Amino acid sequence: MSAAELVDLFLRFLALSLLSIGGAMSTAPEMHRYFVGERGWLNDAEFTSSIALAQAAPGPNVIFVPVLGYQMAGLSGALVAVIGIMLPSTLLTLGVSRWRNRRRDHPALRAFSAGLAPVTIGLLLATGWILALPFVNDPAHRTGALALIALTVVAMLRTRLAPIVLIALGGVAGAFGAV
Amino acid sequence: MPSSPAAAHHRPHSLGELFLTFTVLALQGFGGVLAVAQRELVERKGWLSREEFLDTYSFSQLLPGPNVVNMALMLGDRFFGWRGALTALAGMMAAPLLIVLVLAASYGRFAEHEMVAGALRGMGAVAAGLMVAMAVRLAASLRSNPAGMVACAALVVATVVAMAVLRLPLLWILGGLGGLGWALAHWQLRRAERQR
Structure with missing residues (x-):
């Protein structure tokens, strides 16, 4: 990739950063449209496997963005991607949260966090459902996966086991064909 | 627990x-x-x-x-x-x-x-x-929510339906249901302040 294209890539990520309300994953369709469709820097399979890879690795979901950058332009692509996607949202978050902290007791702002709490909990439940959907729709893995989901919920609510232990157990169970 | x-x-x-x-x-x-x-x-x-x-x-x-x-x-x-x-x-x-x-x-x-x-x-x-368990645990804090428990439960259900079943864009959900929750909580907080 040429230097001019690398700059284009950087500017693209800067803009996407400000659009990523609800998380970086919500800009994935737009990245697909531009990088795969318009510029042809990636093909479909590379795009999908980049996201799957990032989700299998530990850490925030946003690390799928540097993986895309890496696939397109090696290490410099990864660097451009991670700085581009993080810089604008970081500055905005710090500015807005400081502004809000100075006015925390204002009734309109108190109502804001109270009113949004149930919607946030609903979104978490919906995310759990969407994550479970590929298993629920696949008869070969449905029973095992649903049992594992239920066991996880019980273990989290009734024990002090760390999530990583449950993830590891799930991985082992899956590797030996239980899911 | x-x-x-x-x-x-x-x-x-x-x-x-x-x-x-x-x-x-x-x-x-x-x-x-x-x-x-x-x-x-x-x-x-x-x-x-x-x-x-x-x-x-x-x-x-x-x-x-x-x-x-x-x-x-x-x-x-x-x-x-x-x-x-x-x-x-x-x-x-x-x-x-x-x-x-x-x-x-x-x-x-x-x-x-x-x-x-x-x-x-x-x-x-x-x-x-893990996601479901976290939601259940955090839901305990809704009991003290100024918007009221019934309204909160209704908002949780509406959000799940809007997101998981209807697949509406997140921006609409935050604006619509979040806005409704905000208006409810704001109204209740002001009412409580007037009674004091």
Whole structure:
């Protein structure tokens, strides 16, 4: 990739950063449209496997963005991607949260966090459902996966086991064909 | 069941502790860091109460950028100012970035392996369960919500339907149902103030 294209890539990520309300994953369709469709820097399979890879690795979901950058332009692509996607949202978050902290007791702002709490909990439940959907729709893995989901919920609510232990157990169970 | 304090009173002693906490937290987060963040920051470290966690997370959803990273920024900023914010950000990103790039460089050699595919399925199912369990645990804090418990329960159900069944864009859900929740809570808070 040429230097001019690398700059284009950087500017693209800067803009996407400000659009990523609800998380970086919500800009994935737009990245697909531009990088795969318009510029042809990636093909479909590379795009999908980049996201799957990032989700299998530990850490925030946003690390799928540097993986895309890496696939397109090696290490410099990864660097451009991670700085581009993080810089604008970081500055905005710090500015807005400081502004809000100075006015925390204002009734309109108190109502804001109270009113949004149930919607946030609903979104978490919906995310759990969407994550479970590929298993629920696949008869070969449905029973095992649903049992594992239920066991996880019980273990989290009734024990002090760390999530990583449950993830590891799930991985082992899956590797030996239980899911 | 382990209980969480009503208000958080603990805080990190140094930037090093902040960095290390977020690194450990990020490295445990397969399929998302949020469930691990709730466990570590609220239940174990006590840096945030359940209400504060929910509040910070709700707020970070309205801003662009990855939600858990925005939470890390706000928490770091609260304890140590902008140095804390950058430290928390670095803790959250550095180790996962390194790992995922090594994986990307060696990908292809093991992608087709049957055991690897099975392990990924198992980890995915557990990730779904973690999300549900966290939602159930955080829902306990709705009991003291000024909008009222019945209204809160209705908003939770409406959000699940809008997101998981109707697949509406997040912006609509936050604007519509979030706006409704805000208006309800605002009305109740002002009514309570007038009665005082």
